[in-house]
Amino acid sequence: MTTKDKTTFIQKLALATPEPIARKARGLSDRALAWLFISPTIILLLAINIFPLLWTIYLSFTNYHANRPNMHVRWIGLRNYERILGREDVWEFMQITAHFVFWTMLLQVLIGFTLALLINRNFKGASFWVTVILIPMMLSPAVVGTFWTYLYQPQTGIFSYIINAFHNFGPIDMIGSVKLAPWAIIIVDTWMWTPYIVLLTLAGLRSIPDYLYEAAEIDRANSWQKFWHITFPRVLPFLMLAVLFRGIENFKMFDMVAELTSGGPGSVTEVVSIALKRAAFESWKTGYASALAIILFVTVFALGNIYVKALNRVKQ
């Protein structure tokens, strides 16, 4: 077949193809094709993320109770928000959450960074210890919460036993004591999530090129100077990223605390997610709980944005 024949054949084929298909095949731009491919994801995202968010915003302005289907749903404006922001209890929950986030982050960064520095020395069996350290992170938070209730049991738990081995305090009621319960949840979260900080910090430490240390040695820098001028600035973005992820997670912490203390004794460990669950699924105040969820979302979003800006500045 000559080139001329080929052209004629293609022209004939094109003419024989029904018009809409032909137009589609010819007319789809790269952009349209890209939209076509990502549209299932966009639709899914809209259905499971954006729509519920918009629906929650709507519900937060109503008196809706999910357990009362026959009840007339009324638009009540900002009443739920006024109620939440005017209640002492909600501020207490926020304070409890802030206390939990602050101390868990501080302890996890200090312990995690120290462990990562030790492991980075590449001693014999280092990889074994990395695996051992990472184990708690791999467990389910609900399981961790449940088995720590047994470890904390004042009469038979190993925690009380170990403390009493150093000094005889008698049975230590970590979960039932108002003073100790906030620390009980901090200890468990630190035990579980410090490995995460170790992992990210270790990645940061291993990304530092050796020539920087060699140059520092030529300049007769001591260990502290090497740490302060090379190690710390190089690891800081990794550390800040880890704190961002853990901070957001801990702000929303629910499962571990629910299993460990249920927010008790009283409301001493009632972090805001527990309060939210109680309002939504125990008291069934759906409108009120939606408003609380929106407040929580905005808070995390705003704090997260401020933090990301700081992180970008550190990176620069």
Place this chain on the structure above:
Amino acid sequence: MKLGMKLLATATLCMGLFATSAQAEDKELTLCWAAWDPANALTVLSKDFTKETGIKMKYEFVPWTNFADRFLNELNSHGKLCDLIIGDSQWIGGAAVNGHYVKLNDFFKKEGISMDDFLPATVYAYSTWPKGSKNYYALPAMGDALGWVYRKDWFSRPEIRKAFKAKYGRELAPPKTQKELMEIAKFFQGRVIDGKKRYGVAIFTERGSEGITMGATSALYPFGFKYEKTPGKYDMEGAVNSPDSVKGLEFYKKLYDCCTPPGHSDAYMVANLDAYKSGQVAMMMNWFAFFPGIAKDPKVGGDKSGFFVNPRQKEEASVLGGQGISVVAYSDKKDLALKYIKWFARPDVQKKWWALGGYSCHKAVVNDPSFPKSAPFAADFLKAMSHVRDFWQEPNYAELLQAMQRRLHDYVVAGKGTAKEALDKLVQDWREAFEDAGKL
């Protein structure tokens, strides 16, 4: 042709099997309840129903801590999991108003089932909405109230009795008043018996579901706590936070502080049973439903344990437990479910129910002269049922319950504020809830 015949035969067989399995499924009922001793007794009892009617029974039993969450979610989402449900007494208002339960008046009339045949307190609490009306949404199924168990063997030891008399100037015996209960609890707290340190009392302190409310009201009611000044008016100020109520709540906190075992800060039924059966405590509060199990327990059963009704103070009162059995409105097998209710209401079935460890509310059982002596706790059960009091049964009871759980736990366990402040805040929470519900 042969292949055609084979295919036809296979298709017929498949259709036959499908029809049989569908028929079997149609003749099956699912009953939803809590996972506890009486539920096991009910499975044994229901075998007779299957034998008589050919209707198979399937069970969905959920632990108490998740019971309300699980089944209220099921009802609110109009689920078809349960054909029959034995729901808590507090659910009746919400279930009736929201149409979760089938109204049983016409069925009772048609089948000749009379509510006069059941204990009035149980009919009022488990079956009616609005309260005290003649609208029935459940058949009283499991009578229950909060009672007490004590270590009879310890109470009868001469050296212990002597020590108690020397300290309090009276014989050591099951308490008649709340204050006597406190004295006995204090007496046993920290006492070494058989080489082990023992504690006074195991009480309900659980925060998550309803534990501390049920426990604390066992002290509040006898001290004179009321929900309203005028029944039905929601005038809570001066009733919920009255001086008597404050005294009752202070008493419960003192009992928690002085006389419970270490770590008893989030305890409900199972934790109390564990504390009692392991020999940690001299006395335990719990539901009568558990008492048949205790009486038979190899460690603490038989003569080792005794039972007593909730002690009086200003007045006699026990906390109501127990449930009625209802037909779920969303079930596709309502007719079969009603057959079960009809069968369950029969006096002979009720007698067997009691014999197996369930608490019948039928007068043919409880008014039988032999009933008080039929079990070591039977007389106390009857006495308790004569003066039971229940929590709010309003459609928004869950909201009311959560508020009380919080305020009581904050004060009793966490020691936050005073009893008066806790009850004042409770009135405020409840008022807000009733305003939302359009009752105020």
